[in-house]
Amino acid sequence: MSSIRWSWLCLSLGLFCGLSPIPLRAEEKGAVSAKEAVVRLYQDYAWVVLIDDPGLKGLVIQSQKELSKYFTPSLASLLDKDYQCVEETKEICSLDFDPIYDSQDPDGAHHLRVEPMNADHLVRVTFSPRWSSPQITEIKFKMVNTTTGWRIDDIVYQGHESLRALLTRRKP
Template structure:
């Protein structure tokens, strides 16, 4: 009886816990999703990764029919192939109300990478609102500039 009550409580609490995730736990889960072979933060699950405004820019930058568009890489890993991605650290630098800045450090093969994620808290939880890495100063700016040139 107690187990059933605990299980029911956990099921009811799960959405609350997900909504109350910290920026660090959100980003950690984001990178651990790459452990699965079907990880695709730009595809079906993009709404759970990006803020609505950045998601609109990401979708506009993807070329139709599988052709290469302006967004020809995965901005979360700053790569084209995330095979073997190993998360090294996630550090929350700043949290200001519904905004946060989180730095992720990870390794793909022998290459260490650092990605700076700007997050906003939506009603659905934390979402990526901008991405900066060595190759891209601001994903939002890159995509917005690309959209203006159309």
């Protein structure tokens, strides 16, 4: 995809999701704030709520190198190991949902907001999971400022374990 078309798609998705447009992708420059790092993640992977194409690779099946643009090395490694487990066993291993939507089916997610919390290392994302649902989903991103910029070290969900806890849990 040409860089102009890619930039246009990112801008369109960002505006659709209510995100402020940021012209650079995560690998082009380290994020200057924790919020900006989370915004970039959604700009690069929000297409899953709009485009139904099995040929496109969602976030959790990306390479460890790609995951490292958004996640700390330890969390990127855990995500990659879980995907490798799925590839080897052809079964669900630890993760059975899209971690940035806390959903197996994020279609219809809208009114997405990214907001810094009181602590500079916490970012809250809220959105409505379905057009017909009055419910609001809230996800908290625990961020770490690394030498390569802000990275996600864990994602905390309502009602179940965090992403790191799910990926490090011993399997029976």
